[in-house]
Amino acid sequence: MNASPHNLRCTECGACIAPEAVNSNFRCPACNGLYEVVYPWSSVVRSSVTAGHPAGSDSNLPNPSALRWLWQERRTSTLAIDQSGVWRFRDLFPILKNAENAVTLREGNTPLYELPRCAEIAGIDWLLAKHQGMNPTGSFKDTGMTAALSVAAERGFQWVACASTGNTSAAMAAYAARAGLRSIVFIPEGKIAWGKLSQSMDYGALTIQLKTDFDGCMNILGELVKRFPIYLLNSVNPYRLEGQKTPAFEIVEQLDWQVPEHIIVPGGNLANSAALGKGFTELHQLGLISHTPKISVIQAEGANPLYRWFIDSNRVMRPVTADTRATAIRIGNPASWRKAASIIDELGGWCEQVSEQEIALAKAQIGAEGVGCEPASAVTLAGLKKLVALGKVTREERAVLILTGHTLKDSQYTIDYHRNELLTAAEAAQATPLQQTQHAALRKPPVVLDADPDVVLRTLEEHMNVSKSVQPA
Amino acid sequence: MNASPHNLRCTECGACIAPEAVNSNFRCPACNGLYEVVYPWSSVVRSSVTAGHPAGSDSNLPNPSALRWLWQERRTSTLAIDQSGVWRFRDLFPILKNAENAVTLREGNTPLYELPRCAEIAGIDWLLAKHQGMNPTGSFKDTGMTAALSVAAERGFQWVACASTGNTSAAMAAYAARAGLRSIVFIPEGKIAWGKLSQSMDYGALTIQLKTDFDGCMNILGELVKRFPIYLLNSVNPYRLEGQKTPAFEIVEQLDWQVPEHIIVPGGNLANSAALGKGFTELHQLGLISHTPKISVIQAEGANPLYRWFIDSNRVMRPVTADTRATAIRIGNPASWRKAASIIDELGGWCEQVSEQEIALAKAQIGAEGVGCEPASAVTLAGLKKLVALGKVTREERAVLILTGHTLKDSQYTIDYHRNELLTAAEAAQATPLQQTQHAALRKPPVVLDADPDVVLRTLEEHMNVSKSVQPA
Numbered sequence: 001m002n003a004s005p006h007n008l009r010c011t012e013c014g015a016c017i018a019p020e021a022v023n024s025n026f027r028c029p030a031c032n033g034l035y036e037v038v039y040p041w042s043s044v045v046r047s048s049v050t051a052g053h054p055a056g057s058d059s060n061l062p063n064p065s066a067l068r069w070l071w072q073e074r075r076t077s078t079l080a081i082d083q084s085g086v087w088r089f090r091d092l093f094p095i096l097k098n099a100e101n102a103v104t105l106r107e108g109n110t111p112l113y114e115l116p117r118c119a120e121i122a123g124i125d126w127l128l129a130k131h132q133g134m135n136p137t138g139s140f141k142d143t144g145m146t147a148a149l150s151v152a153a154e155r156g157f158q159w160v161a162c163a164s165t166g167n168t169s170a171a172m173a174a175y176a177a178r179a180g181l182r183s184i185v186f187i188p189e190g191k192i193a194w195g196k197l198s199q200s201m202d203y204g205a206l207t208i209q210l211k212t213d214f215d216g217c218m219n220i221l222g223e224l225v226k227r228f229p230i231y232l233l234n235s236v237n238p239y240r241l242e243g244q245k246t247p248a249f250e251i252v253e254q255l256d257w258q259v260p261e262h263i264i265v266p267g268g269n270l271a272n273s274a275a276l277g278k279g280f281t282e283l284h285q286l287g288l289i290s291h292t293p294k295i296s297v298i299q300a301e302g303a304n305p306l307y308r309w310f311i312d313s314n315r316v317m318r319p320v321t322a323d324t325r326a327t328a329i330r331i332g333n334p335a336s337w338r339k340a341a342s343i344i345d346e347l348g349g350w351c352e353q354v355s356e357q358e359i360a361l362a363k364a365q366i367g368a369e370g371v372g373c374e375p376a377s378a379v380t381l382a383g384l385k386k387l388v389a390l391g392k393v394t395r396e397e398r399a400v401l402i403l404t405g406h407t408l409k410d411s412q413y414t415i416d417y418h419r420n421e422l423l424t425a426a427e428a429a430q431a432t433p434l435q436q437t438q439h440a441a442l443r444k445p446p447v448v449l450d451a452d453p454d455v456v457l458r459t460l461e462e463h464m465n466v467s468k469s470v471q472p473a
Numbered sequence: 474m475n476a477s478p479h480n481l482r483c484t485e486c487g488a489c490i491a492p493e494a495v496n497s498n499f500r501c502p503a504c505n506g507l508y509e510v511v512y513p514w515s516s517v518v519r520s521s522v523t524a525g526h527p528a529g530s531d532s533n534l535p536n537p538s539a540l541r542w543l544w545q546e547r548r549t550s551t552l553a554i555d556q557s558g559v560w561r562f563r564d565l566f567p568i569l570k571n572a573e574n575a576v577t578l579r580e581g582n583t584p585l586y587e588l589p590r591c592a593e594i595a596g597i598d599w600l601l602a603k604h605q606g607m608n609p610t611g612s613f614k615d616t617g618m619t620a621a622l623s624v625a626a627e628r629g630f631q632w633v634a635c636a637s638t639g640n641t642s643a644a645m646a647a648y649a650a651r652a653g654l655r656s657i658v659f660i661p662e663g664k665i666a667w668g669k670l671s672q673s674m675d676y677g678a679l680t681i682q683l684k685t686d687f688d689g690c691m692n693i694l695g696e697l698v699k700r701f702p703i704y705l706l707n708s709v710n711p712y713r714l715e716g717q718k719t720p721a722f723e724i725v726e727q728l729d730w731q732v733p734e735h736i737i738v739p740g741g742n743l744a745n746s747a748a749l750g751k752g753f754t755e756l757h758q759l760g761l762i763s764h765t766p767k768i769s770v771i772q773a774e775g776a777n778p779l780y781r782w783f784i785d786s787n788r789v790m791r792p793v794t795a796d797t798r799a800t801a802i803r804i805g806n807p808a809s810w811r812k813a814a815s816i817i818d819e820l821g822g823w824c825e826q827v828s829e830q831e832i833a834l835a836k837a838q839i840g841a842e843g844v845g846c847e848p849a850s851a852v853t854l855a856g857l858k859k860l861v862a863l864g865k866v867t868r869e870e871r872a873v874l875i876l877t878g879h880t881l882k883d884s885q886y887t888i889d890y891h892r893n894e895l896l897t898a899a900e901a902a903q904a905t906p907l908q909q910t911q912h913a914a915l916r917k918p919p920v921v922l923d924a925d926p927d928v929v930l931r932t933l934e935e936h937m938n939v940s941k942s943v944q945p946a
Binding site for chain 2: 187208211217255407418450
């Protein structure tokens with residue numbers, strides 16, 4: 001792989017541009033639209049699929065069987081680039097002139113967990129969770145950052161930067177450090193999950209808190225990259241999405257190339273939904289899967305611009321002032337909303353919103369299956385319950401929740417929940433009687449006891465119903 | 474694998490006992506010693522190696538080539554038990570009657586990172602880090618917990634418990650939840666990394682804070698398991714060590730079956746050093762590697778009982794009152810000290826202690842390579858510097874640091890460090906002039922600025938020496 005056969009195409013006006021000619025803030029000069037990466041085989045695939053030819057029959061296209069075999073073989077390799085669950089699929093995103101320039105922390109290869117108890121709660125037979133929080137820095141952002149940071153390194157940039165509510169900054173700082181580049185993180189002052197800020201500091205980034213919100217940070221960063229040779233690593237960078245499409249490849253590979261009916265994704269800046277949609281679509285176009293899954297996006301009630309667009313008969317996007325404890329999706333003006341909206345429409349998904357108490361309950365229910373996630377990830381289960389109630393997901397259909405971050409990303413949220421200090425009285429009052437019962441059963445506040453076996457035993461007997469008659473088999 | 478061909482042998486008096494007959498606190502009734510798991514091939518291997526026969530030539534023994542091939546093949550499997558980086562090696566720890574009873578979160582398969590800049594700092598040519606913090610709950614404890622919890626589940630226990638400073642409780646709670654068992658965590662009140670406590674709550678454990686220290690928690694738990702059918706999951710449980718030996722297998726497999734000269738391990742309860750030693754020793758006995766590495770143990774100055782034993786000409790173990798910010802190794806009376814001491818002696822390692830400021834510096838240096846770890850993990854690099862200075866590790870020798878926990882395990886430590894609020898004046902004053910310079914270069918406290926591009930640009934120019942002349946290639 002010594003070429004980099006790709007172009008950038010504006011997703012709004014369709015104008016194509018060579019990668020070297022793109023401007024520093026990755027916006028189309030004609031229409032201000034976002035770019036997507038296209039490859040020589042993209043148009044060939046589209047026309048052959050449209051014409052009814054089986055994709056993969058053209059010799060210019062990657063052969064599906066050969067790709068499957070190659071990707072499986074790489075899992076036994078000791079090369080870093082093959083051990084990466086992102087770069088293992090590099091044949092479908094040849095964005096580097098030389099693949100050896102890839103900057104990797106062995107991201108990807110994340111587990112696909114069965115969640116039988118959550119399935120029962122949601123009212124379906126089979127539920128899986130793709131846990132992207134198991135990436136090196138604890139969130140799905142690593143899959144995109146390894147791709148875009150590698151481009152920055154290959155192009156010779158010494159500085160990289162992003163505006164981020166947390167997970168993006170952690171990922172950028174880690175990969176920049178890995179490559180020996182210097183990184184700057186812009187974050188809105190206050191309302192930060194400190195666990196995420198701590199990471200960017202740990203990886204050596206300079207953190208600048210700006211007295212504005214996320215969108216204000218983005219605007220200032222847009223100005224900076226025009227005036228300094230700093231490589232922009234926010235999700236407007238189309239290379240991020242190329243890495244972020246690989247979890248789609250992993251999901252179907254982990255299911256022996258079967259396609260689940262539904263993918264449920266948390267909706268914040270919406271690049272993740274767009275990337276997964278691009279991934280599944282390309283797999284289908286290349287003949288690697290027989291059909292695409294539906295992709296549904298779930299937002300928090302307090303940060304729901306896509307949901308409002310979705311239910312608006314005029315389909316107008318109006319930014320909102322974002323407010324939710326699920327900090328990773330607290331975004332009122334999502335950069336990639338058009339891409340995500342297209343994916344929902346093209347693949348036939350749905351959009352829902354969920355409340356703060358529904359998010360907290362869903363997070364505890366996922367945790368009780370031994371799978372820890374950050375609050376934003378839990379909107380998926382909360383949303384799935386609504387999709388099932390609406391008949392958008394039926395009992396027999398297979399759904400995959402995309403868990404985007406690790407539970408350690410926001411420990412304080414968990415602590416506050418179990419101490420019953422998370423929700424306001426008004427939020428808690430929104431819970432149905434069933435939800436109230438579920439909350440009460442899941443909350444496990446720490447108990448403080450004297451260091452006396454008898455005291456402990458009495459407490460166990462009283463509070464936990466540990467019966468002496470319970471004997472192991 | 475429908476049998477469970479193993480016994481438990483007391484590491485003190487050598488008495489053997491069937492697994493079903495062991496008492497509830499895993500102590501030898503004759504001498505109070507700890508058990509280790511032994512297999513039919515253990516003694517065969519030892520006698521054949523002692524007699525000069527090549528291990529593996531006896532038909533009762535696993536064949537080295539076949540094992541290597543089998544373990545590699547499993548990496549391409551879609552079965553959960555094969556995807557686990559622990560159970561993939563189950564042939565060398567047949568502790569279950571039926572391997573399908575394994576309770577797994579896809580632990581193991583952790584990255585082996587090169588740390589070129591840390592190597593230069595330490596004064597050696599090649600340094601690797603095996604990052605066990607990339608396990609599902611963020612620490613190496615998962616590798617042992619998947620093994621021991623599976624035994625508990627197979628034997629029909631409904632309750633499991635441990636006394637833990639944090640990482641063990643998180644791991645136990647997650648695996649218990651996965652298996653549908655109920656878990657109780659005993660922790661000393663106060664001096665807790667809340668990020669770790671949050672996890673056990675998230676996974677549904679009942680957390681009991683006892684008004685005593687870690688050793689006091691252990692004593693009370695020892696009483697409880699005698700009076701209730703609760704399965705004890707502290708590291709005295711010998712099955713924990715069977716899972717924890719698998720990172721040794723992963724390391725040499727990742728190095729194409731080459732053996733590094735030195736393994737550097739943080740020393741807390743010391744079960745990890747013992748387990749890794751057992752793993753490398755068994756690989757050698759079975760003919761899978763040509764020789765064993767040295768295993769050196771590094772302790773914090775404030776929790777250094779093994780170090781005191783090591784430098785004591787009479788070799789007497791005296792418990793200490795533990796005090797260090799590296800909470801994962803804040804243990805004054807380590808349960809597995811005899812096992813670890815034997816490993817150091819048998820494999821030819823060393824023991825060192827490092828100060829609080831040395832730990833903080835090493836953690837920031839590892840972070841600056843894009844690899845985040847918890848403070849306890851960083852004692853390895855701090856200790857390596859001393860081992861190099863002492864001539865115990867030479868420039869040409871290959872060393873592997875065992876990083877035991879993820880940086881997200883203790884975010885507050887990182888935040889305090891970068892705000893220069895971590896170390897006391899007395900601790901900071903212990904730094905050499907070189908160390909002081911290194912601290913100053915690594916600290917990156919967040920900057921707060923007005924949301925104005927000109928203000929930001931001025932700040933970048935003033936503070937960060939971003940030159941407009943820097944142009945990308």
